[in-house]
Amino acid sequence: MNIVFVEPGFPANQRRFVLALASVGANVIGIGESDEYTLDDELRDAMSGYYKVGSVTSVHEMTEAVRFVQSKVWVDRLEATVEAHTMPAAQVREAAGIPGTSVRTTWLCRDKPSMKQALREAGVPTAASTAADHAHEVWAFAESVGYPLILKPRDGAGAKDTVRVDGDSELSHALTDFGSHGSTSIAVEEFVEGHEGFYDTITRNGRVVHDWTTHYYPNVLEAMRTRWISPQFVTTNRMADSDFYREVAELGQRVIEALGIETSATHMEWFYGPKGLRFSEIGCRPPGVGCWDLYSASNDVDVYREWAHIITYGMPEHQMRRPYAAGIVALRPTANGTIQGYSGIDEIQGRYGEWILDGHFPPQGHHTQPVEAGYMANAYVRMRHPDYDTLRGMLDDVGQTITVHAG
Missing domain, CATH: 3.30.470.20 (ATP-grasp fold, B domain)
Structure with a gap:
């Protein structure tokens, strides 16, 4: 099986996925931002080819790179294991006709309000939430749901930039902070105790x-x-x-x-x-x-x-x-x-x-x-x-x- 793997060299843990694929007999072609000579010998030996791009989050560059690989071999899979790489990878898959996680699924797994809405519609128990593009939407949600609330980037990973607010003054301060960091849309959620x-x-x-x-x-x-x-x-x-x-x-x-x-x-x-x-x-x-x-x-x-x-x-x-x-x-x-x-x-x-x-x-x-x-x-x-x-x-x-x- 021919598998294109996104960014084999960084962060350091990425090499583990490449080595694992090679160990089971997959033919691995890497696409990354590093010069090939900077990769260690073991990692280079685990891949049959490597293609450098300026940015692995550039759909245009990645599509060109994957299509070049497809001109040489049949590509069975395109794998990305870093959160920030998942959406570009999904878009490239669909552009290049490669099976794997779809753009729709990737979007639902990254955009928290859309994710929770889809799950509530499927009957999965989850916290009340909304996507807010303006401060007045956050204030309206707070009035409807009550405190505490959780505010986070719509496509953030883990607890990065996530804040809990317990009242009006904390909410006002949090909204100011999000605005100062250039956030134009945030996820707002009911705080779930437990x-x-x-x-x-x-x-x-x-x-x-x-x-x-x-x-x-x-x-x-x-x-x-x-x-x-x-x-x-x-x-x-x-x-x-x-x-x-x-x-x-x-x-x-x-x-x-x-x-x-x-x-x-x-x-x-x-x-x-x-x-x-x-x-x-x-x-x-x-x-x-x-x-x-x-x-x-x-x-x-x-x-x-x-x-x-x-x-x-x-x-x-x-x-x-x-x-x-x-x-x-x-x-x-x-x-x-x-x-x-x-x-x-x-x-x-x-x-x-x-x-x-x-x-x-x-x-x-x-x-x-x-x-x-x-x-x-x-x-x-x-x-x-x-x-x-x-x-x-x-x-x-x-x-x-x-x-x-x-x-």
């Missing part, structure tokens, strides 16, 4: 082949705005034993069908609280922040290779038997500035060495990243354990024991 997690899948022809359910501790907005918290996300190995996890999986399948997702990785956020299980949003692409590394470790299966096998052959190579739960704990620097050192690492290694997957500790003198930059922006530790509750306690202990000294 615990937050995500449900990730790899689908084939609209049916889930592999899936994983993961919990945030605490919820993302709080985690990304509070320095003293060492936030975690933990993927469970109890999916087969819980009515709740079956409900999450059923919700996910309904969303996939309603949005017309065929063969793709997906990343779906959900809340569970007083109003029950509620869908939040979905991306028609793999999750970020190393989630697939945790899923691989929790199953002793290379999830990147599983994705490649499904894309190439339409079937899984292995099943997810879930012998372990796995998670990450982010370790925040004590202040913005530069890393001055660490304490507590030896104690944690001594207590839990056999269960530690890896850790990342930027060197002394390295500049810190802001709290809102995410779970892998500074130091972190990743672990696994056969018992979910035991793992949670271990991750808590890591967050309380290791200090990232900075200033």
Whole structure:
């Protein structure tokens, strides 16, 4: 199978998808923005060809590049795994007659108000929401729904630029901020109280082949705005034993069908609280922040290779038997500035060495990243354990024991 892969060299994790495709026997042709000579030998060897463009988000340039490839070989698939690349890739697929995720499905997975409207029409429980092009529309929605509200870019990913407002003054300030950043249209949503997690899948022809359910501790907005918290996300190995996890999986399948997702990785956020299980949003692409590394470790299966096998052959190579739960704990620097050192690492290694997957500790003198930059922006530790509750306690202990000294 001949597969065109969008931007194999950046960000760094992209190479994992290319290597996985090559490992299952796919013929991979890369299109990216880097000069080919800057790619490492292993990555270059995994591709039979490479085409440089000025921008992988330029539909014109990408279409020209893909049509050039089509003049040499039959192209079976065009794959993009970065959120910002998904819409140009969908438009190029339709222009070049290549099967894959459609422009309509990509739009519904990126434009949050349209996404939620389509899902409400399909009977999927979700928060009230609207798309607002003018401030008066936001104020009208606030009057109708009440506070708290969530404001975010219509096509944003994760918690980036997402704000919660609890009253008129906060709403006025938030609208001013969005305007100052050039936002002409935003998504406004009812705040859904409850615990937050995500449900990730790899689908084939609209049916889930592999899936994983993961919990945030605490919820993302709080985690990304509070320095003293060492936030975690933990993927469970109890999916087969819980009515709740079956409900999450059923919700996910309904969303996939309603949005017309065929063969793709997906990343779906959900809340569970007083109003029950509620869908939040979905991306028609793999999750970020190393989630697939945790899923691989929790199953002793290379999830990147599983994705490649499904894309190439339409079937899984292995099943997810879930012998372990796995998670990450982010370790925040004590202040913005530069890393001055660490304490507590030896104690944690001594207590839990056999269960530690890896850790990342930027060197002394390295500049810190802001709290809102995410779970892998500074130091972190990743672990696994056969018992979910035991793992949670271990991750808590890591967050309380290791200090990232900075200033």
